[in-house]
Amino acid sequence: MGIPRVMLGQTGIEVSQLAIGTGTDGLSGSSRQTRLLGVTGLADLLVYAHERGITFIDTADAYGSHPHVREALKRLPREKVVVTTKTVSGTADKMESDLDRFRLELDTDYLDLVLLHCMTDNQWNVSMRPAMEVLNKAKEKGIVRAVGCSNHSFGALCTAAEEPWVDVVLVRINPRGIEMDDEPDKVVPVIRRLQGEGKGTYGMKVMGQGKLGDDARSAIRYQLSVPVDAFVIGME
Numbered sequence: 622m623g624i625p626r627v628m629l630g631q632t633g634i635e636v637s638q639l640a641i642g643t644g645t646d647g648l649s650g651s652s653r654q655t656r657l658l659g660v661t662g663l664a665d666l667l668v669y670a671h672e673r674g675i676t677f678i679d680t681a682d683a684y685g686s687h688p689h690v691r692e693a694l695k696r697l698p699r700e701k702v703v704v705t706t707k708t709v710s711g712t713a714d715k716m717e718s719d720l721d722r723f724r725l726e727l728d729t730d731y732l733d734l735v736l737l738h739c740m741t742d743n744q745w746n747v748s749m750r751p752a753m754e755v756l757n758k759a760k761e762k763g764i765v766r767a768v769g770c771s772n773h774s775f776g777a778l779c780t781a782a783e784e785p786w787v788d789v790v791l792v793r794i795n796p797r798g799i800e801m802d803d804e805p806d807k808v809v810p811v812i813r814r815l816q817g818e819g820k821g822t823y824g825m826k827v828m829g830q831g832k833l834g835d836d837a838r839s840a841i842r843y844q845l846s847v848p849v850d851a852f853v854i855g856m857e
Contacts, residue, residue, distance in 0.1 A: 624674035627850045629821030632767040632788050634733065636703045638851045640677035640823060641670045644684035645831075645855035652684040654857055664692035666856065671697055679791075679825075679853045681707035681738055682719065687726035699729060705791070707738035707771060708752075716752040720759055733766045734789055735759075743776035746784045753786055767821070775802040775811075782814040789821035791853075796843040799829030805847075812848050824852035 625638045643663060645653040654663050667678060667690065678693070680686045690704060704727065708719045723732060735756060737749055746753070759765040769789035772778040781790045792815075793801040794808055802808060815822050824844055827833075833840040844852040 626676075629734075629767070629789055629823070629850050630816065631819040632821050634703060634767055634821070636677040636823075636851055637675050639675055640679050640705075640851055640853035641667060641675050642679045642825070642853045642855035643667075643686035643689065644679065644681055645857070647681060647684035647686075650683065650685035652686060652855075654855065655685050655689060657857055658689075660689050660692050663689035664696070667693035668696050670856070671702065676701055677703050677705075677823075677851060677853070679705045681705075681736075682723070683707070683709070683738060687723065691726060691728045694728065703733045704729075705734040705736060705789075706732060707736045709738050711749045711752050713751040713755050716755040720755070720764060724764070731764055731766065732759075735765050735768055736789065736791055737768075737770040739773045740770045740777040740781070741772075741774040743774070743780055745770070745777055746780055746786065757786070769820070771825070772802060775807065778802050778808070778811055782811055782818060782820070787820055789823070790815055791823055791825055792849065793826040794824040794844070794847055794849065794852075795826055795829045795833060795840055797829060797833065799832050800826045809847055816848050816850075822849045822851075824849040827852050827854050 626635050627638050643654045680690050710716045710719050756768045767788040769787045771791035781787050798804045
């Protein structure tokens with residue numbers, strides 16, 4: 622039995638239900654994956670995952686893993702891989718520069734998903750509007766397929782549910798509320814609202830940043846019980 626394929630909301634983008642993450646403890650241009658595995662090692666892991674049905678790769682500028690994903694994409698059919706990347710840029714100029722740089726670093730003509738990274742302000746959809754408009758134009762040109770955000774506060778997550786611009790949301794969710802925006806019984810209803818608005822959703826912090834690794838099966842079963850389309854686990 623293979624890994625199920627799912628649609629991310631109403632984006633028209635099909636992904637494996639399980640995504641492979643490249644940003645465990647990712648900050649300032651590196652992550653556990655990039656530090657421990659290097660370019661070749663992480664690329665090998667991504668190809669290994671793809672051969673086993675994982676066609677969804679999660680990366681970000683902050684993780685420093687674009688070169689690693691690029692190396693993997695050299696060995697994979699580009700049209701059969703969905704790559705998320707993320708940016709903290711909030712101005713039009715910086716976003717335009719990021720889109721050019723990201724495509725160069727990944728050696729790709731287009732970006733599948735571009736998310737505003739780690740939103741914490743309840744009014745991020747106001748402060749980030751110049752960057753959001755650049756992403757809108759990039760979608761119109763076919764440079765970006767879908768846009769959205771990852772959130773690190775409950776207020777920012779609620780804003781994502783209300784913001785029409787959002788196509789996809791990366792949301793922190795696990796059974797014990799570890800490294801989450803709030804307790805699961807508060808976050809799950811927001812996920813349902815996101816889905817009700819046709820937005821794609823995928824879960825992160827599935828293992829509570831490693832703290833649930835002693836009972837991984839239960840953590841994964843929980844992901845399968847909540848209304849996210851897919852979920853990402855950082856693998857080494």
